[in-house]
Amino acid sequence: MSIENISNNKCFGGWHKQYRHRSSTLNCEMRFAVFLPPQINTGVKVPALYWLSGLTCTDENVMQKSGIQRVAAELGIAIIAPDTSPRGDDVANDDSYDLGQGAGFYVNASQAPWNRHFHMYDYIVKELPEIIEQHFPISEQRAISGHSMGGHGALTIALKNPERYSSVSAFSPISSPVNCPWGQKAFTAYLGAEQADWKAYDSCELINNATRFVPALVDQGNDDQFLIEQLKPQLLEAAARAKNYPLQLNYHDGYDHSYYFIASFIESHLRFHAKYLR
Ligand SMILES: N[C@@H](CCC(=O)N[C@@H](CS)C(=O)NCC(=O)O)C(=O)O
Numbered sequence: 003m004s005i006e007n008i009s010n011n012k013c014f015g016g017w018h019k020q021y022r023h024r025s026s027t028l029n030c031e032m033r034f035a036v037f038l039p040p041q042i043n044t045g046v047k048v049p050a051l052y053w054l055s056g057l058t059c060t061d062e063n064v065m066q067k068s069g070i071q072r073v074a075a076e077l078g079i080a081i082i083a084p085d086t087s088p089r090g091d092d093v094a095n096d097d098s099y100d101l102g103q104g105a106g107f108y109v110n111a112s113q114a115p116w117n118r119h120f121h122m123y124d125y126i127v128k129e130l131p132e133i134i135e136q137h138f139p140i141s142e143q144r145a146i147s148g149h150s151m152g153g154h155g156a157l158t159i160a161l162k163n164p165e166r167y168s169s170v171s172a173f174s175p176i177s178s179p180v181n182c183p184w185g186q187k188a189f190t191a192y193l194g195a196e197q198a199d200w201k202a203y204d205s206c207e208l209i210n211n212a213t214r215f216v217p218a219l220v221d222q223g224n225d226d227q228f229l230i231e232q233l234k235p236q237l238l239e240a241a242a243r244a245k246n247y248p249l250q251l252n253y254h255d256g257y258d259h260s261y262y263f264i265a266s267f268i269e270s271h272l273r274f275h276a277k278y279l280r
Pocket residue numbers: 055056057058059063067099149150151259260261
């Protein structure tokens with residue numbers, strides 16, 4: 003698996019780098035970004051936090067807007083930022099911002115035309131870590147986090163693979179895609195009309211069925227424009243309470259859905275993950 007370096011920026015003593023590669027899982031060319039903390043110079047492998055972004059995003063949003071690098075450099079954690087879907091002229095798409103390219107929802111699509119490329123679940127869980135751990139001094143110690151659609155991705159991926167992630171966190175996640183318009187639209191397209199098939203990618207369902215717990219942290223702004231209709235964190239809270247699941251969910255007055263909110267609390271997420279990555 004070869005990768006091509008396309009940019010390098012020194013940052014807080016470490017490096018922000020972008021790469022292009024051919025993904026066999028997604029059947030197209032993909033780009034990802036990695037922040038390598040200064041500790042890679044000590045000859046010891048560093049752990050990684052995978053960051054899954056939300057609707058309309060690429061690898062660039064978190065790297066340019068969250069300020070994640072400062073504390074990642076202090077703690078010696080690499081940040082991996084993939085794209086949010088397969089892309090390209092021959093990849094299926096939709097005119098709306100919440101379906102198709104930029105909106106992969108971190109599932110494996112079973113329905114045409116999406117099933118030719120939209121296998122973001124397998125890409126994030128299997129192919130990308132293999133590439134990362136082959137090409138960089140990054141260990142198999144992994145944590146996962148994300149925002150909105152990416153918060154849903156992080157939670158579901160950790161809940162489905164508790165042996166692969168030591169902790170999970172999310173900002174403003176889509177807490178139960180089965181129960182909101184964004185999720186219902188995407189899952190109908192990618193997974194088909196059979197709602198029983200959607201439950202394999204619903205955080206609340208997965209918490210309900212969990213047998214092994216991954217410590218979880220969620221932060222949510224109370225002035226988030228998507229809170230009531232789409233995000234529904236109270237469903238996540240109720241599922242966790244019923245199961246005694248180790249979820250800490252914090253609400254914050256005045257904060258919205260943007261990266262200004264993420265930038266305000268990203269430090270606490272990194273320190274949370276650092277406790278479990280050691
Ligand atoms: N209608 C909005 C909805 C998309 C949206 O809010 N995306 C969030 C994730 S769900 C985001 O992170 N946008 C990019 C950014 O703020 O940098 C748009 O098209 O930008």
